Amino acid sequence: MLHGNVWHIGSPSPDARVVACGPTDRGCGEVTVSSHQSEPIRRSIEVEYWVIDDEGRLVEPGELLDASAGAEEEFVEPLIEIKTTPCETTAELRAELFERVGAVLRRADELDRGLVPLATPVYQDEIPERESERTHIQNAVVGEDFEYVRHCAGTHIHVEQQPGRAIDQLNAFIALDPALALVNSSPYFQGRRLAAGARSKLYRWMAYDDVPHQGRLWTYADDTDEWTRRLERRYEEFLTAATDAGVDRRAIASSFDPESAVWTPVQLREEFGTVEWRSPDTALPGQVVRLADDLAGVVERMRDAEVRIQGDGGRVDGEDIVLPEFDAVIGYVNAAIRDGLADPDLQAYLERMGFDVDAYEPVSPAIDSGRTISPEAARQLRLEQAERLERDVLQADPIRGD
Template sequence: MNTSIEVEYWVIDTDGELTSPGALAEISDQTEREFVEPLFELKTPPCETIDELQRTFVVELDDVLSRARRVDKRLVPLGTPINSDEIERRPDERGRIQKEVVGENFDYAKYCAGTHIHVEKRNVTDQLNTLIALDAALALVNSSPYFQGERIASSARAYCYRKKSYEEFPKHGQLWHYVESVGEWHRRLENRYDEFKQAALEEGIDESEVEEHFSPDDVVWTPIRLREAMPTVEWRSPDAALPSQLLRLADELQSVMEQLHHTTVEIERDSDPRNTGHVTSDGISLPEFDTACDLAETAMHDGLDSTEVTRYLDRMGFSVDDYHPISTRIDGRQFVPKSDARDLRLEYASLLEEDVDRLVQSLEV
């Protein structure tokens, strides 16, 4: 099954200050700048196996780090920059329209760095529903509990998107209910597009501008998306994290996605929330939607500190004990000043470089 990864990393200078990626974004077709100045994105092409995905991702990232060393820049695997000066959005008409429609809260997104995992479309309805049920797996790689120094959730990034950026447009940024068909999903997208267009018109934005920069396929931030152009089902909830963590997550997620094509997928009814959801050789059982939402909410707030979440993810096929989220390592304070945030960015830039070195060595064995 073809699988690919997109990950955003903060770019810093040798003092730990956020800076532009510059030439790092021009290394290959897989590297590019993001919508805010200090973010860099690395994308892999679709890979048929996890081994191929790992090799492609690691080789490309190693090339980026080599270039970064030559220009005194480093990459940071954190979901937010912990605490920083104001981050500027790059000039962009799409972003301008979103800001006018969504409002000031849209600025929360400027402080977020995440990971998107794409899996090849097959049994799409089952894939959508299973990814919705698995959204709590974001807890496995939570990498920053802080937004502008304040401790807000184990995944501050998920909190910023779901509770702040799209607070006034919850259907554009929250988990969607399970679906009966792909057609139902597309109808929801059309409805969200119409809602956004109407809100834009009320803000005085020309309809032609909205239609030029948005479509039903890309008007929402929902954690699960169908991508027609690629074509894939995309899971967008995880934070940016260490490469080894993301590769492990992609591997285990792909295993579940592969299994659902060879078994039955059912949604449990009236099940005990403490023991719901299973991935076994006999089939895949998904919790009721409200339970899946509660688990995702707990994963966002408490991460792997929640016994309920860890037991659920274990039942759903994840080797929870193999994950050591960055958030659990740096959590514990209610406020982190900018000077300490710079030190944390430098520390985790070093850990990312060491992580990639180990992954490169494993490729050579």
């Protein structure tokens, strides 16, 4: 949510008029692009972890919130969020994230606590919320299905908007949404196997099933005006649903605005000057840093490449960024959620879009031990994954440069 993260997008220096294509294959035109294009592309990460005691039971973060800058509580009690500031390079981002997670882990060790990099707690009947007006309103709008959201831990990646290319960047991230499969980190919900990406299924197909415009992936946008109109429509729908549920309109306005009232996985964030990707599960820090680097790499190529929407194949290469038609993207997204990297067509798509699939090790296949899992086995699994996180961070190799 970037509370406290400062995204100051500098004013462009002398502009140049260049020919660039828009978000569709309808033709090209002149856009203003600044010398900002030669500057580093900043990116930041927010990652959530479950907090456990030494027996694998979920507990509140407590003193862990004071262990590092960027450590904050979440809307459910046993989650902690750790976020970075905007960083210009992969090395800088990796160093900051590892430093902050490491500080929390060292404090956790003193308190016999652990952090669990799993997208769901695997087996947990109920997860208590923290009291807040915002959460109260969400419960009123979503209803009983909001229970599904309480079982989800994820990663948000922000990448700085490029002047004149914000919509191309937004559309590219929509097309890259199937890359969520690269870090699927739990197939289980309440002890039963749900999907390779259980968290994504909980969010998109279960929690927001009755309000799909709020939680599912939106189609490509033609321009920022269209994006703004979408936000305004969704906000009005949200206001109507909340007031119909008995929430005072002033309370809604004090907790939400058009940008913060939607949970679609890819968002143009005017407040921060970024495009935000909210789909990935929580995962090991090295994996989410790699993912952020891959997204920034696509944006880097965008500076000199034409972006167009065509067909159902998609590709990112030195000259072109070709995004598949949206229906094809949804097909890849569904495969990413249901089967993950076990789907060969999805693997091939991600490779064409510039990802080194073999460099990722999603946890879901490794911990998938059958259709159900017991509470005792779930607690043991949390302990094992907490140890894995600790090894990844505290025993990491020296930080490599970009």
